[in-house]
Amino acid sequence: MDTGLSGKKVIVFGGASGIGQAVVRAFRSEEAEVFVADLEPGDETSSAKVDISDLAEVTTVVNQIGDKQGGIDHVVCAAAKGSGKFGFPFWNLEPGDWKSVLEVSLIGSVNVAHACQPWLCEGGNDGKTLLYFTSVAGQIGSQTDPPYSAAKAGVINFTQCAAKDFAAYGVRVNALSPGMVKTDLNESVWASSQQGIPEENRLSYEDWADLKIKSIAPLARWQEPEEFGAMAVYLASFHAKNITGQIINIDGGQVMKG
Secondary structure, three states: OOOOOOOOEEEEEOOOOHHHHHHHHHHHHOOOEEEEEEOOOOOOOOEEEOOOOOHHHHHHHHHHHHHHHOOOOEEEEOOOOOOOOOOOOHHHOOHHHOHHHHHHHHHHHHHHHHHHHHHHHHHHOOOOEEEEEOOOHHHHOOOOOHHHHHHHHHHHHHHHHHHHHHHHHOOEEEEEEEOOEOOHHHHHHHHHHOOOOOHHHOOOHHHHHHHHHHHHOOOOOOEOHHHHHHHHHHHHOHHHOOOOOOEEEEOOOOOOOO
């Protein structure tokens, strides 16, 4: 399928690992020019180190990338942070555990939009996009990590607000909502869930994950990072020209909406 993305300029925040890295690979397979912005960009040559909770830092990096690439066509924000603690019940956490999660996962998403807005709106170039990553946790009040769930719920709402504001410029804004994906963040949820359990009763990550996915997803299987890369490419393509303000779940049927 021709996506029309060859030569397009793309920034992927959080693109050095996990789902973000799969998104980078997917865009590059369409011959797009992709720049990775990440807190730990690793050995990626087309990359920059950035903390998305710092607006000034995000703005500087975005402007440097835009100048270097000669513009920005598509922006993906896949960066996020959990509390690192098991939040059931919620008072297992302290209010202070919320701050950094909200600053990265929610305020960071807003910072990305502010920094990229001039580049996305310039020239009246119809067809540019902004894509966020949320989570089914932000739709169901997941008790696993309340700060993360609340932050992702905020991203869902902001996605819809931004979609309305950007629409006059022909810029589309959507979000992808993962269910269960085997990433470092997901494994940290398992680790925190086993705290306080006697060692002989603790579940291995594989056993914990297998039980959880079978209990919450009708299809009873994990989602793969490549699925999100494929959907990200589709949403950036001209085939999705009338899709905006949507939260698209790839979750094995965990959340079904009419």
